[in-house]
Amino acid sequence: REGTMDFAITPLPASSAPQEFHCEPLLEYETAYMVRRGHPLAHSTSLHQLLEQDWVMSYTQESFDALLDEVFHRHGVRLPRQRIIQAHSFGMLQALVESAEMCTWCPRPIAALPQFASRVQPLALRESCQPAQLNIVTRRNSILSAAAHAFIDTLVRTLRQQVRSSRPEDRQIYDRVRLLI
Template identity: 40%
Template sequence: MKLHQLQALVAVADTGSIRAAARLAGLSQAAVSKALRELESEQQLALLQRGASGVGFTESGRKLLKHARLIVGQLEHAHEELAELRGEHGGHLSISLTPWIIGTFLPETVLRFHEAMPEVRLEIFEGFTAVALPRMRDGLIDFAVSPFTASMPEQEFEVEPLFDYASCVIARKGHPCADSGSLHELLEQNWAVNYTATSYADVMRNLFWNHGAHVDLRRLHCAHSTSLLLELVRNADMLSYCPRPLLVTEAVRDWVVPIEIAERFEISRLGIITRRNVVLNAAATCFVDCLLTVIRSRARSAKAENRALFEHLTRLF
């Protein structure tokens, strides 16, 4: 396998077509097609499914793509680090942040980061853990600031703990069930919850099953972004489940209320998650340093909004 072949494979995956991949790579369409045909010929496997609607990947292609992303990504990081040693600036940093971090510490962190590294292009994903880990595994993001569990594969990921925090059931202000005292009183309501196929059992266990509660699946609606989830809570009278630190953010503090039920949920732990044995580049290290500086500063602050936030957080560093 040659590097330009793997780069062509990644470009097709990112753009969805050979023509768009050629534009992205600054090559001719014929050059990209040739690189892919040579790769398939060398491996004696069909990697792509070509059709009128675009290009898809076979099972063999998807497996190779995971390795190709890591190889291409590591090469890009190497180029960036060598450029830094030459005194050049620039590069790209891709990160995933859990929603309540976005609503609390992100703006000030980004301002500090851009002061320190103004030439670095920053790409930020709103990342629930079940979405962030596959992206990191495939080399699409450099690190994540996300909750983690004991079941997270230690052979793949390393974690620098930041906080412990609790979660709660939420509703809009004025919801008929806002004063309920037990989870079992809420099972006939519609729920907006985030989960994936792999995280479904963990979410259901923590939210319902550990408390002897079972909700009709027809009342369970999966929302794949925080904005969508909150929209359903605000305007469709659904209930949801979220970290308590989210309640003090500007996006929800004026209209969301926690339902103070008797049941308690598992304490969550949030940290900086990286691929094991991967050294963060200068841009990633700088962003982490900026984030930790902002957290320490906010923790020492006497402002009411900061005191309210840290009432819901246990610092671990």
């Protein structure tokens, strides 16, 4: 709002963006319920089997109710608010999933990244997750700096190259991502 950043790449949905922002869809990605590899409930088949677990999730106070609806309520799951810890960073989320036996809901491509593949595991639950979207958010009617344009152009070009890659390790990630730009 103050103009201290040229843009943000965020899951902020265009429908909930205040009038002063412009959202340009960048990509859509699969989401999944996850636990640490070797978690005692890693072979669960339903979200209802995880009701006694603590969860760590990334959200803002404004997005919390929508998150609960998307991740739990639409599947008939009512999880007490005190069972959900707010992660202020992905590092915090990862640490709590790995060391505190917590469950999470996050982007599925994370499980294919080399630094996480051996540490987290998507759950094969009958309840499915909706894809999420990343947007490039700018202040409406603002002019992006040359550096911001160059960064966005490079990001989009790199994503387009990666999405076409035939390397198996890239396919693990980009088969779960759809470019929108």
